[in-house]
Amino acid sequence: MLPIKENPCASLSSVTVALCLLTLLLMALRGRKSHHHNSQLDYTKYPPLPxxxxxxxxxxxxxxxxxxxxxxxxxxxxxxxxxxxxxxxxxxxxxxxxxxxxxxxxxxxxxxAGRPDLFTFSAVANGTSMTFSEKYGPAWVLHTKLCKNALRSFSQAEPRGSGATCLLEEHICAEAAEMVAVMREQAAAKGKMGHNMKGIDPVMPLVTSVAIIVCALCFGKRYDYNDKDPDTFRPERFLGSSGLLNKELTEKVLIFGMGKRRCPW
Structure with a gap:
């Protein structure tokens, strides 16, 4: 007996028919759901949107x-x-x-005030981003109030000796100068490596500078651009030269507060 060869056109047509049937089924289910939802609305009071x-x-x-x-x-x-x-x-x-x-x-x-329930929003910072992931509610209102109060406090605090008008402006101006210096170093290093393109990617310096400003305001200590793990909990960061807790740092942050702690040992 001769082997029966499968016709590729027949298999392709079967896949096409299956996809068409699946599409029609989804359209029917969607239309039924939409019709059920629309039947419950009072169009005399809420006319449908174009x-x-x-x-x-x-x-x-x-x-x-x-x-x-x-x-x-x-x-x-x-x-x-x-x-x-x-x-x-x-x-x-x-x-x-x-x-x-x-x-x-x-x-x-x-x-x-709410945010759409999109996967891209929930994917930002693993769903913990206050800007994209958190839905409007009591927790969102409380977080917003805390942020506003913190910014108001920093904008009214006296600077430490520079010509800035407040502590927040002092940190921002100082960090802007550091960020420009880092960008120049990156551009110079890229030129020495023989790259034809003179531009650099400013995303990481910008993001890092914002994080450094936030850490400096919250913890009273400025981290460096080369710090590999500024979010890792290291007890020695809060110790002075004598090995005791540095009160200038511990008074500004609860070291053993809520949240997961990660120690290198």
């Missing part, structure tokens, strides 16, 4: 293009200052215009 027709699965992502701000501006001219669209499976309400945005952020601030 917006572009979304595609299955991807929503309106294909309409955004490379320049999202220009795409949203074009959609605003077509649908008005308030319209809705879909980014994948997430429904997004887009606000445009000074009056509309002011009403949302000033007069209805609590309603618009």
């Amino acid at each position: 917006g572009p027709m979304p595609w299955p699965l991807v929503g309106n992502l294909l309409q955004m293009g490379d320049q999202i701000h220009l795409s949203l501006t074009s959609l605003r001219l077509q649908y008005g200052d308030v319209f809705k669209m879909r980014l994948g499976s997430l429904t997004v309400v887009v606000l445009s215009g000074y009056t509309t945005i002011r009403q949302a952020l000033v007069w209805q601030g609590e309603a618009f």
Whole structure:
């Protein structure tokens, strides 16, 4: 008997049919869910928002293009200052215009204070970022209040002797000079290695300088750019030359406070 060869066209058509059926099933489930949700709304009180027709699965992502701000501006001219669209499976309400945005952020601030539940937001700092991950609530309000009070205290504290107007400005100006010096050293080292490109990546110096300023204000000690693990708990960092606790540092931070401790031994 001759061996039966499988027709690649037949297998390809089977995959295509399966994908089409799966797409139709997802569209049917999505339409049923949307119909059930819309049937519970009172459109006489809350009329549906206008917006572009979304595609299955991807929503309106294909309409955004490379320049999202220009795409949203074009959609605003077509649908008005308030319209809705879909980014994948997430429904997004887009606000445009000074009056509309002011009403949302000033007069209805609590309603618009939350963050969308996106994977990219939760991936930042493993979900512990106050800016991207934390949802609006009592904890967010408390953290914001603590940050505002800390910035107010540092902006009103007297400088240590420089020409700055406050302690915060003194730290920022001093660290800006250090950051420029580090960038120049990196550019010089890159030139000595024979690289044709003269530019450097400023991301790490900028991020490191901000972290150094925060540590200096919170702990009263400036860390160096070459410090490999400034977030690791090392007891010797809080000891003076005599081996005792340095009161100037321990009065500004709770060494044995809440949180995971990591010691090198």
